[in-house]
Amino acid sequence: MRKFFTVLATLATLSLTNCGYNVIQSNDEQVKANWSEVVNQYQRRADLVPNLVNSVKGFAQQEKDVLLGVTNARAKVGSIQATPEVLNDPAAFQKFQQAQGELSSALQRLLVVTENYPTLKSDALFRDLMSQLEGTENRITVARNRYIKSVQDYNVGIRTFPNNMTALVFGYKPKPNFTVDNEKEISTAPKVDFGTPTPTPAPAK
Numbered sequence: 179m180r181k182f183f184t185v186l187a188t189l190a191t192l193s194l195t196n197c198g199y200n201v202i203q204s205n206d207e208q209v210k211a212n213w214s215e216v217v218n219q220y221q222r223r224a225d226l227v228p229n230l231v232n233s234v235k236g237f238a239q240q241e242k243d244v245l246l247g248v249t250n251a252r253a254k255v256g257s258i259q260a261t262p263e264v265l266n267d268p269a270a271f272q273k274f275q276q277a278q279g280e281l282s283s284a285l286q287r288l289l290v291v292t293e294n295y296p297t298l299k300s301d302a303l304f305r306d307l308m309s310q311l312e313g314t315e316n317r318i319t320v321a322r323n324r325y326i327k328s329v330q331d332y333n334v335g336i337r338t339f340p341n342n343m344t345a346l347v348f349g350y351k352p353k354p355n356f357t358v359d360n361e362k363e364i365s366t367a368p369k370v371d372f373g374t375p376t377p378t379p380a381p382a383k
Contacts, residue, residue, distance in 0.1 A: 198341030205332040210262050212325040217260045219318045227252040230307045237298035251284040271354040329355045
């Protein structure tokens with residue numbers, strides 16, 4: 179009897195392998211891992227925002243509306259729980275994506291404003307924060323691209339026969355991905371021109 183159950187278990191394992199169960203599992207875990215990296219990089223950006231706002235506030239207090247916009251966008255991002263369960267809820271994923279997009283737009287508006295304050299742009303703290311922000315935005319782009327690719331692999335996998343039958347049996351569903359419009363918005367890391375100002379010509383003798 180024991181030998182019979184051993185053979186049965188072996189056949190079941192082979193059956194799951196041939197029907198793509200292991201591949202689906204592997205792709206699902208890869209999506210979760212890449213999602214975790216996306217969330218980590220977005221959190222890194224959110225953590226920079228308070229110091230960045232305070233740095234700008236010290237030189238441009240009159241830009242209250244822009245500063246408040248960044249602060250509110252950051253608060254909205256912080257109110258969303260970006261757990262792996264979000265990947266099984268398209269509406270929650272869209273809410274997360276929209277909040278991050280709003281923060282990206284708010285930061286872009288803030289950086290446009292800083293162009294009007296040469297003293298701010300020459301401040302060492304502000305320059306350091308901008309360097310960190312630019313590096314973080316680049317890492318966000320890389321992490322998002324990896325996530326996008328892994329979701330594509332996963333979604334194609336569960337739609338392909340015979341994997342699609344396995345996905346149906348075990349309840350695997352397509353996962354949401356970043357939209358094209360949002361991808362364009364996030365694809366360019368913010369930059370501030372720290373170039374030295376053009377020297378004033380010497381008066382003619």
